[in-house]
Amino acid sequence: AAGIVVAGAGQAGFQLAASLREGGFRDPITLVGDEAALPYQRPPLSKAYLAGKTDQAGLFLRPPGFFAEHAIGHRPSIRAVGVDRAERRLRLSDGASLPYDHLVLATGARNRPLPVPGADLHGVHQLRGLADADALKTEIEAARAIVVVGAGFIGLEFAAVAAARGLPVTVIEAAERPMARAVSAEMGDFFRGAQEGMGVRFAFGAGVTAILGRDGHAAGVALADGRDLVADLVLVGIGVLPNRELAAEAGLPAEDGVRVDAFLATPDPAISAIGDCARFPSPFARGLTPDGTVRIESVQNAIDQGRCLAARLVGKPAVYGALPWFWSDQGPHKLQIAGLSGAGDARVVRGSGNAFSVFRFRDGRLSAVESVDRAGDHMIARRLLAVGTPLTPEQAADPAFDLKALAL
Ligand code: FAD
Incomplete structure (x- = not known):
């Protein structure tokens, strides 16, 4: 055969x-x-x-x-x-x-290529494979100013690592918040604050028009609003x-x-x-x-x-119906997502401060749960979503409501 x-x-x-x-x-x-x-x-x-x-x-x-x-x-x-x-x-x-x-x-x-002049200069990177990571690991040693294009998961994870090395990092993002396609405003805002606390700077609502070069190497990033940012290492993470x-x-x-x-x-x-x-x-x-x-x-x-x-x-066909779940580590914070949400899904916050979850509802049903540093919520959410256990927004918002018992 x-x-x-x-x-x-x-x-x-x-x-x-x-x-x-x-x-x-x-x-x-x-x-x-x-x-x-x-x-x-x-x-x-x-x-x-x-x-x-x-x-x-x-x-x-x-x-x-x-x-x-x-x-x-x-x-x-x-x-x-x-x-x-x-x-x-x-x-x-x-x-x-x-x-x-x-x-x-x-x-x-x-990776989606960045369609601007200068995107092929030395010092402009993407991160998908081991070879990309090895090149970045080497160049970050000598880098003095970093620009990340795109405030998605990979851009933010990279930004957190670079900032932890004490390097100046600016993240440029077309939307008004980080991870705007993937998480709620509440969660996006939390990670914006967390990243800023690590020393990362943001330019939201901003577009890149060119990577500026000197002797074939990246030297800066030109923005649509006329600003030029200094950068000798550029990471492109735009999906x-x-x-x-x-x-x-x-x-x-x-x-x-x-x-x-x-x-x-x-x-x-x-x-x-x-x-x-x-x-x-x-x-x-x-x-x-x-x-x-x-x-x-x-x-x-x-x-x-x-x-x-x-x-x-091997002869045991079954429909694919596994619950989607995902995580992202940014500095000391762990984001975990169970389920699939859309921008229009309703939002209910459970918990507060640096550890909370956002329960998302679509057509009156739980669609997804985003958690930061609330691993317990995430595990419960995985069970609720996988089984399809009914949960109301009022129950999700009520700190006295026993979610764990519901998931058992
Ligand atoms: P891949 O793992 O990408 O494998 C596809 C392979 O096929 C690659 O080696 C590719 O080079 C090769 N290939 C493509 N075309 C051809 C061809 N024509 N011939 C031969 N080979 C070919 N997911 C999470 O859940 N949590 C995370 O925290 C997370 N972090 C990530 C961080 C980074 C930097 C990246 C890049 C991804 C991350 N992901 C994360 C996503 C996760 O890694 C991917 O969803 C997963 O690897 C998908 O598996 P795959 O086999 O479909 O694709």
Whole structure:
């Protein structure tokens, strides 16, 4: 048998392979990945790894021996460049091709490029992979002034690490608050204050028109309002684009992500997609997007989709319905989010000061809970949301109401 070929050896592709073997799958499994390293976890790249608190070995999802032991083939530094659906072969960048019985697209996402002059100067960085993190770790040693473009999770995590080194950091953001697409005004405002307390400065409602250079290296950032900021290191964190080209070029639907059904299958029964690259119907997206589909960039989603697809491929199909959850570490603070919320979802705050949660409601039902330094709330929220236990905004707001008992 040709077995299962996976394009992309990241969090989702690795999990699929490991779960297939756990589930008793015996045919060949091959992970094709365009990065040099063994499959690794990305979250520490903007946190502990960047801060020098963990080394490369601490990033790997499994030690090297695991792959041989479980007969999981890993082809590093090779790109999948095309899919021949009629012949069931995946074409590779070295000119070879691999036959498959089932092909899994687990190609993740790439950073959205900053479309301004100077974005290609030395000293302008993005952060997606280990190579990016290593380059940043080296350059931050010599940096004197840092500008972060985009107040999303990665930009803010990076800002917190850089500020902790005593470096001047300014975060430029088009919206009026940090993480405006992802969290409530209350939570965004809290993290703004927390970041400012760490020494980070913000420019909200601001746009970048150019990266200014000197001798081929970044020297500053020009803003639309006419200001120039000094910067010898610029981190661009303005979101990602799904790696959807393999699917699109093979004639599969792939608008803003590879389209899959509730079983994570594309319309071609021999091809599935998981992780950051996949757009799928989610029960948690009802009322959130016009067609109820989402694309989720999180470790939880990559792992749970890898497991779900592995189960189907060993003959135990199940609809993907795992609860989305996420975290972000910024300086001493941990943000945790359970569920999926939209900008219009109602907000109810529980707790106060430096540790609180914002309960979000859509169409009268709990949709998501954002917590800062309230791990207990987060765990309870995960249970309430997963089970669908009814909760009213009044109960969520009442500190005397026993949420834990409700979740039991
Ligand atoms: P990836 O892990 O990105 O793996 C995809 C792999 O496919 C990559 O190695 C890519 O290079 C490769 N590839 C792409 N195209 C091809 C091709 N044509 N041929 C061969 N290989 C290809 N999530 C959280 O939940 N919490 C966090 O705190 C958090 N922090 C993060 C911090 C950073 C800096 C980053 C970058 C991400 C973070 N995430 C976090 C998101 C999380 O890491 C991703 O959601 C997760 O890695 C998605 O897994 P994936 O397998 O879909 O994609």
